[in-house]
Amino acid sequence: MNFFLASLSIFMEIALAAIVDDFSCTVNGVYTSSATACANTISDQACAVFYPESSPNAGFPLPGNSVQRPYKCYSVNANGGAVSADMKKAAISNCAKTCGMCCLTPAYNCPNAPFPSMDCNSITASQCSSPIWRELIAKNCPAACGFCNDGGCVDGVTDCANDITICTNVVMQDFVNQYCKKTCGRCNGSNPSKPTCTKYPGDSASACAAWAANGYCTNSFYTDETRRRYCATTCKIC
Incomplete structure (x- = not known):
């Protein structure tokens, strides 16, 4: 019976969890897709140690959930409270994904086009890596896929930089001109x-x-x- 009550208590704690103090990368109390779209600068395992869950078994921020982000991501206090700019800056720099703060990183923190030709809020992770969508997203919705630093110029495929010799390989020019514009410097500029x-x-x-x-x-x-x-x-x- 005691075990059942303890389990129920933990379940209720998780179910009733709510984001407090810092509401970065959230809409209506839930994390957006850009909250965890980036990768941590250091290992995920290290981030989990430096920024532990706000309470046992609470979990970490994920798109669509409303768990309390780790307090150390933004506060010097063990249970949250006042937001510390220095703590938040360190979290964004090192463990933005674990803290649910990817939308504040330089790659994701920029305005989308004033009148985009697509719905920036509906873009999926698979579209961010798709040769069909990447260039269109970079020009219209750069914040959706972390293209803020690319100036609208991205590679159509994600592994061009793995072998930059293709940039000077004569037989590969049609391919790189279409799919490796950023890596090979083939983006159209104002001439x-x-x-x-x-x-x-x-x-x-x-x-x-x-x-x-x-x-x-x-x-x-x-x-x-x-x-x-x-x-x-x-x-x-x-």
Whole structure:
């Protein structure tokens, strides 16, 4: 009987748990999807030690739940209370996921587009890693996937940086131009108007016609400076 009452007490404590003192990354008393979307800077195991649950078996913040976040994530007091800017800053820097504060990290803390072409609040974790959605999200809803520091430029696939030699591999250029724009520096920027001229410098390479037929003059793998150096006349570069 005593065991039953003790178990019931713990259950009621969890069921009635509510976020107090610090309401970061919550809406209507529950954690948002961006509350735990990031990774901890240090190991999850270490974070659980440094920021223990607010009470035994209380659990940690997760999207949709309303457990009290670990008190040490924001307060110097063992049972919460006044919010300490220094404690909160340390938690965001080291254990933002454990503390349910990912939305305050630089990668997630930015405004979305004023008039996005998609519903930023409905974006899922799978969309954040999907080649179909990543670029669209980066331009419209960067805060939803941690793209705040990318300036709208992201890789379409998530493992481009694992082997950066693909950026200079000639046979991989179509792929990197489409899926590895950030890693390989292929993002479209604001380009200044190119000067116009009626006479071009002479070609210094004898194979320019063949190169042009294979895309030398238009393939973004080659810089304008390189094309100008070897095939300025063929590529019509001043």
